[in-house]
Amino acid sequence: MEYKYAKRISQIKASEIRELLKLTEKPEVISFAGGLPAPELFPMEEIKWASSHVLTHNGEQALQYSSTEGFTPLRKWIADRMNAQLGTSFCDENILITHGSQQALDLSGKVFLDEGDVVLCESPTYLAAISAFRAYGCEFVEIETDTEGMIMSDLERALQTHPTSKLIYVIPNFQNPTGRTWSLKRRQQLADLSAKYHVAVIEDNPYGELRYEGEPLPSVKSFDRSGNVVYTGTFSKIFCPGYRIGWAAAETDVIRKYVLVKQGADLQCNTMAQMIISAYLENYDIDAHILSIREVYRRRRDIAISTIRRYFPSDIKYTVPEGGLFLWLELNEKINAAKLLEKCLEHNVAFVPGNSFFPNKQKLNTLRINFSNMQDDKIAEGLIRMSEVLSHMFP
Amino acid sequence: MEYKYAKRISQIKASEIRELLKLTEKPEVISFAGGLPAPELFPMEEIKWASSHVLTHNGEQALQYSSTEGFTPLRKWIADRMNAQLGTSFCDENILITHGSQQALDLSGKVFLDEGDVVLCESPTYLAAISAFRAYGCEFVEIETDTEGMIMSDLERALQTHPTSKLIYVIPNFQNPTGRTWSLKRRQQLADLSAKYHVAVIEDNPYGELRYEGEPLPSVKSFDRSGNVVYTGTFSKIFCPGYRIGWAAAETDVIRKYVLVKQGADLQCNTMAQMIISAYLENYDIDAHILSIREVYRRRRDIAISTIRRYFPSDIKYTVPEGGLFLWLELNEKINAAKLLEKCLEHNVAFVPGNSFFPNKQKLNTLRINFSNMQDDKIAEGLIRMSEVLSHMFP
Numbered sequence: 123m124e125y126k127y128a129k130r131i132s133q134i135k136a137s138e139i140r141e142l143l144k145l146t147e148k149p150e151v152i153s154f155a156g157g158l159p160a161p162e163l164f165p166m167e168e169i170k171w172a173s174s175h176v177l178t179h180n181g182e183q184a185l186q187y188s189s190t191e192g193f194t195p196l197r198k199w200i201a202d203r204m205n206a207q208l209g210t211s212f213c214d215e216n217i218l219i220t221h222g223s224q225q226a227l228d229l230s231g232k233v234f235l236d237e238g239d240v241v242l243c244e245s246p247t248y249l250a251a252i253s254a255f256r257a258y259g260c261e262f263v264e265i266e267t268d269t270e271g272m273i274m275s276d277l278e279r280a281l282q283t284h285p286t287s288k289l290i291y292v293i294p295n296f297q298n299p300t301g302r303t304w305s306l307k308r309r310q311q312l313a314d315l316s317a318k319y320h321v322a323v324i325e326d327n328p329y330g331e332l333r334y335e336g337e338p339l340p341s342v343k344s345f346d347r348s349g350n351v352v353y354t355g356t357f358s359k360i361f362c363p364g365y366r367i368g369w370a371a372a373e374t375d376v377i378r379k380y381v382l383v384k385q386g387a388d389l390q391c392n393t394m395a396q397m398i399i400s401a402y403l404e405n406y407d408i409d410a411h412i413l414s415i416r417e418v419y420r421r422r423r424d425i426a427i428s429t430i431r432r433y434f435p436s437d438i439k440y441t442v443p444e445g446g447l448f449l450w451l452e453l454n455e456k457i458n459a460a461k462l463l464e465k466c467l468e469h470n471v472a473f474v475p476g477n478s479f480f481p482n483k484q485k486l487n488t489l490r491i492n493f494s495n496m497q498d499d500k501i502a503e504g505l506i507r508m509s510e511v512l513s514h515m516f517p
Numbered sequence: 518m519e520y521k522y523a524k525r526i527s528q529i530k531a532s533e534i535r536e537l538l539k540l541t542e543k544p545e546v547i548s549f550a551g552g553l554p555a556p557e558l559f560p561m562e563e564i565k566w567a568s569s570h571v572l573t574h575n576g577e578q579a580l581q582y583s584s585t586e587g588f589t590p591l592r593k594w595i596a597d598r599m600n601a602q603l604g605t606s607f608c609d610e611n612i613l614i615t616h617g618s619q620q621a622l623d624l625s626g627k628v629f630l631d632e633g634d635v636v637l638c639e640s641p642t643y644l645a646a647i648s649a650f651r652a653y654g655c656e657f658v659e660i661e662t663d664t665e666g667m668i669m670s671d672l673e674r675a676l677q678t679h680p681t682s683k684l685i686y687v688i689p690n691f692q693n694p695t696g697r698t699w700s701l702k703r704r705q706q707l708a709d710l711s712a713k714y715h716v717a718v719i720e721d722n723p724y725g726e727l728r729y730e731g732e733p734l735p736s737v738k739s740f741d742r743s744g745n746v747v748y749t750g751t752f753s754k755i756f757c758p759g760y761r762i763g764w765a766a767a768e769t770d771v772i773r774k775y776v777l778v779k780q781g782a783d784l785q786c787n788t789m790a791q792m793i794i795s796a797y798l799e800n801y802d803i804d805a806h807i808l809s810i811r812e813v814y815r816r817r818r819d820i821a822i823s824t825i826r827r828y829f830p831s832d833i834k835y836t837v838p839e840g841g842l843f844l845w846l847e848l849n850e851k852i853n854a855a856k857l858l859e860k861c862l863e864h865n866v867a868f869v870p871g872n873s874f875f876p877n878k879q880k881l882n883t884l885r886i887n888f889s890n891m892q893d894d895k896i897a898e899g900l901i902r903m904s905e906v907l908s909h910m911f912p
């Protein structure tokens with residue numbers, strides 16, 4: 123059969139992570155591959171109550187069509203929380219509810235990108251952001267990062283040499299995949315460069331509330347004087363991902379464009395899910411809940427780090443993230459992480475080779491470890507097993 | 518402030534319907550404007566049961582990330598039902614769960630359309646399909662329709678004169694906005710032309726189960742020998758729209774492309790919503806439920822038709838749909854439906870002027886009436902009020 127697909131189809135590849143998730147569904151596999159939160163921490167009883175409450179008191183509204191912008195009380199809550207935590211000054215009009223923050227990335231592509239435009243991103247960066255933007259025919263320019271975030275002189279040079287730059291995509295807190303956090307100074311500098319070159323910033327912050335040490339930092343958006351910064355957030359890591367509720371936050375002019383493209387994309391988000399989350403937020407203490415998540419994930423991070431320190435070869439490099447779900451390993455240059463994965467899967471351990479987090483470059487000796495989804499003892503066991511495979515393959 | 522948006526942004530307009538929905542939220546307005554199902558018919562008690570059942574027995578799974586393709590038992594149910602009702606031969610591998618069938622349209626644009634490609638559609642056609650496809654930079658060629666559907670000689674001529682034709686978009690059952698249904702012969706002919714010219718068909722069937730008279734007809738897909746037909750369906754009209762669960766059904770090669778673009782667009786649908794619908798379908802009789810919807814809507818359609826026949830000027834033309842949610846009015850050529858709407862809103866009656874259902878043409882004297890969302894007495898009252906405004910403005 124002969125199909126005339128769009129050109130973009132030849133450029134889009136299946137996500138290695140999502141294909142891997144299929145392989146790792148077997149219960150005997152210790153998986154560091156996904157970015158899944160720990161399901162035992164979902165506030166199950168509270169969600170049962172909120173779900174029944176919404177159906178009993180506002181059932182017809184919750185099951186009906188609703189506005190593209192989203193459920194207003196939820197938008198207000200998000201604006202208030204961002205203002206309190208991140209130094210922004212938003213109201214509900216600045217917030218669009220999206221189908222997970224992944225949709226906010228897709229809509230960003232639709233709002234800003236023409237074919238051939240350039241997206242500047244951290245190197246490495248979030249895999250599914252690459253897919254989201256690539257669908258709009260963009261090119262990527264990777265900007266080197268150090269422990270404080272993107273290197274600003276490199277970014278400015280790229281902005282100068284690429285006049286079709288349209289987006290700067292960053293994850294300033296506990297980045298996916300590296301776990302790194304940007305310094306305050308770099309956040310300010312990024313906002314300034316965005317204003318100077320009139321290039322939009324997508325500040326993606328799915329993990330910001332999951333800080334295990336150090337002081338929270340204000341968002342890039344809080345330093346934005348030009349209106350060019352768009353912020354994206356999600357309930358997936360602090361509540362649960364199954365409802366697919368995230369958001370985009372920006373100046374009202376910009377958000378109105380997002381609303382327009384969302385109308386054509388899927389009309390609106392799940393009404394019920396928005397109202398359940400809103401009922402939960404009104405009736406329970408999400409801060410206490412987030413505190414309990416942080417305790418568990420901090421412990422898991424510590425186990426992962428100490429196991430790697432003790433068992434892995436001394437020539438590997440690894441990040442020590444202050445929060446989030448991931449850490450990043452750089453192995454000896456002669457080691458191919460994809461081959462390591464093949465062997466590890468034979469021993470029922472999984473992770474994601476790092477190469478697919480680079481839109482252009484090849485870095486075959488890198489890999490990402492997720493530490494949120496496995497029980498404490500499994501983390502130690504899985505990493506020890508990995509270290510054994512490693513020392514057997516590369517003695 | 519200065520923003521560098523994508524070119525498409527200048528071409529996307531706010532949906533008149535959705536802007537109107539905001540105006541018509543006041544309870545005193547009798548609205549024929551939306552495409553909303555009747556909320557009093559939602560199976561509320563059954564949904565309460567299904568929701569609680571899923572949270573109690575599979576809560577962690579329902580709140581977690583899940584596959585892009587969708588919940589397998591739900592995909593199986595959809596394939597089986599389509600095979601029984603529509604003459605297809607699908608299995609779960611042919612089905613992708615989408616965020617409403619609107620998302621299936623957006624993904625169709627992403628899979629098939631490059632800038633400048635041509636979409637052939639009925640004239641008039643579904644407003645939000647125009648927005649979904651237009652975002653990919655396509656041109657529209659409107660094909661005339663008669664009471665049997667698209668005129669096939671016109672379609673073939675358009676296929677010959679537009680070599681960049683990529684999609685033929687049709688709603689063969691109770692079309693939005695006209696309410697018209699395609700004959701069996703035209704369905705076969707469409708499948709044949711699609712094969713002959715290697716152009717994909719998007720067969721959108723949101724209303725097919727809501728037939729009030731006459732015999733159900735097989736789908737265009739059932740005549741598809743070339744694999745070029747993609748079918749899109751939804752639970753919005755037979756269950757409820759708030760969960761945003763629809764689907765695309767096609768050959769596995771094609772569905773795999775849809776899965777790839779959905780990964781970048783939003784990762785996956787709401788896990789919980791898919792499992793609740795699946796639990797409902799396993800434990801209740803949806804056919805009995807659909808029967809009860811049909812009875813109510815049939816009565817509302819009859820009231821609308823008989824009121825129009827009795828009170829509206831004799832020179833108007835209107836469709837008498839065999840099912841669905843809409844009927845279509847063509848007023849005297851000197852009447853501008855947008856101006857009529859302004860006056861009607863002063864009398865708390867709303868509808869959608871027909872002009873926005875034409876991607877290129879101007880047809881200012883047309884309008885769409887939705888008859889599913891208002892109680893019986895309101896339908897008569899609202900249409901009588903409209904007829905009074907009409908006779909006052911154009912005596």
